[in-house]
Amino acid sequence: MTNTAVDLARLSAMDAGQAARLLKGVRAAALAGRRPPAAPRPEIAESWRRMMAGGVHPDRDARSRMLSVAETEERRQLSPLRQVLPVLREGLLPTLDEALHIMVVADAEGRLLWREGHASILRKADRLGFEVGADWDEGVVGTNGVGTALVARRPVQVFSAEHFVSSHHDWTCAGAPIHDPRDGSLLGVIDVSGPLATMHPATLAWVSSVARLAESELRLRHLGSLEGLRAVAAPLLARLPGRALAVDGQGWTAAVTGMAPPERVPLPKSFGPGRVWLPALGDCAVEPLPGGWLIRVEEARTGGEVSRVVLDLSRPRRWSATVGGSAGEWTLELSPRHAEMLFLLAAGPRGWTAAELAEEIFGDASRTVTVRAEMSRVRRHLAGVLAHRPYRFQETVGVEVVMPEDPFDLLPHSAAPAVIRTRLGREGHP
Numbered sequence: 001m002t003n004t005a006v007d008l009a010r011l012s013a014m015d016a017g018q019a020a021r022l023l024k025g026v027r028a029a030a031l032a033g034r035r036p037p038a039a040p041r042p043e044i045a046e047s048w049r050r051m052m053a054g055g056v057h058p059d060r061d062a063r064s065r066m067l068s069v070a071e072t073e074e075r076r077q078l079s080p081l082r083q084v085l086p087v088l089r090e091g092l093l094p095t096l097d098e099a100l101h102i103m104v105v106a107d108a109e110g111r112l113l114w115r116e117g118h119a120s121i122l123r124k125a126d127r128l129g130f131e132v133g134a135d136w137d138e139g140v141v142g143t144n145g146v147g148t149a150l151v152a153r154r155p156v157q158v159f160s161a162e163h164f165v166s167s168h169h170d171w172t173c174a175g176a177p178i179h180d181p182r183d184g185s186l187l188g189v190i191d192v193s194g195p196l197a198t199m200h201p202a203t204l205a206w207v208s209s210v211a212r213l214a215e216s217e218l219r220l221r222h223l224g225s226l227e228g229l230r231a232v233a234a235p236l237l238a239r240l241p242g243r244a245l246a247v248d249g250q251g252w253t254a255a256v257t258g259m260a261p262p263e264r265v266p267l268p269k270s271f272g273p274g275r276v277w278l279p280a281l282g283d284c285a286v287e288p289l290p291g292g293w294l295i296r297v298e299e300a301r302t303g304g305e306v307s308r309v310v311l312d313l314s315r316p317r318r319w320s321a322t323v324g325g326s327a328g329e330w331t332l333e334l335s336p337r338h339a340e341m342l343f344l345l346a347a348g349p350r351g352w353t354a355a356e357l358a359e360e361i362f363g364d365a366s367r368t369v370t371v372r373a374e375m376s377r378v379r380r381h382l383a384g385v386l387a388h389r390p391y392r393f394q395e396t397v398g399v400e401v402v403m404p405e406d407p408f409d410l411l412p413h414s415a416a417p418a419v420i421r422t423r424l425g426r427e428g429h430p
Helices: 008-012 016-032 042-054 069-078 080-099 119-128 147-152 203-238 336-347 354-362 368-381 417-423
Strands: 102-107 112-117 156-159 171-179 186-195 244-248 253-257 274-278 282-289 292-297 306-312 320-325 328-333 398-402
Touching: 016 042, 042 147, 069 112, 080 102, 080 112, 080 186, 080 203, 102 119, 112 119, 119 186, 147 156, 147 171, 147 186, 156 203, 171 203, 186 203, 203 244, 203 253, 203 282, 203 292, 306 336, 336 354, 336 368, 336 398, 336 417, 354 368
Parallel strands: 306 398
Antiparallel strands: 102 112, 102 186, 156 171, 171 186, 244 253, 244 292, 274 282, 282 292, 306 320, 320 328
16 A cells, blocks of 8 residues: 555545544554554644653553542633633534534643533543543643644644544544634634544534634624723823823733833733832833723833843743842743743853744744744843844843753744754754
8 A cells, every 4th residue: 555645535535434444554553663554644643753752652541630620610710711602602512413523622731621512422521531620631641632732733633543542543523722812822722522423524624713713702802891991091091191001901002191002011920009110111100990900101210120030931831931130020921932932042042143043943044034023022021131133131131941841841832953952952052
């Protein structure tokens, strides 16, 4: 048999039994290091490599601790996905019973928070541990529509033996990540799963379109809340001298006076009313507003001096930079690209040109415009921390990088050579 690639069209042309047999042969060959009867799809092959490198057992149904009812409810209340459950239900539930599928919504750590659908399939899912409160991170249960979509950060469909762990081979699933439309951060995954006989290549497009609808709903809600805050703040700002702005609870700007409007002001975790030093603005007086904060910038800017940065890359998909100095400390959550860039700056303290960063991140030294735009965004959030020409951390700033326990868990989305070298234990600037 020629080593042609497995694709959705080829699988859909087979009955479920044929597709399962083909995929089991592909998986068995991959595990044994032999030439497979067909090449696995690229996203599946990448996941399998991660599973083998991470020591996930292909035939052992591993499970982590279930969340308690109280822990699950707390996560539900904190999750922005709670706001779009009506959109997800409207887009998916009417078809699930007929299709013998269930809908699952997981947070950015792979914890299942909501689950609905056909009663008989829910009972089968219970036996597999696919239930509310369970951890379906890829590193726990292997290749699957929830955990693999979180790592790949794109929609993923997994059929039968494309699941790395053999106990999942009777299932098919399609998961699509949902991002915060404000800053691109990963909020979680919507997944549709069912028995292998219900396999259909169009399922992924269906789930992906509903995920995009959910993101559109989140965007509309965000714009509506800013408009409400703007209506409250505008009369106040009109009477204030100097520079001032109104922001929501996450620092997104609703209205300003006396200054160019920043898109967002990074706020410390312990933010509250009173006198506060903000890296982007200096000394400020803060007052509460319905739905946000009024920030008045003190004209005598005696802002604190930054002396240290802790770049925390230890938590999966929860990367952050904590900045500390004479005025206290604050923490900025990082997007995958910004986490990658800051890691490179920490790995190469002598600095990088835009062309060097473009070559290191994209494998293309000509993509300097993209690098400069991303560095401009991250420098707006880290005033006093980063220098340019070349790009580097300020010499007066001490930098600590907190790594994951397993080096292979370092920025799993990244293909940057410096990141790969570090995973393999060879650190440093090329």
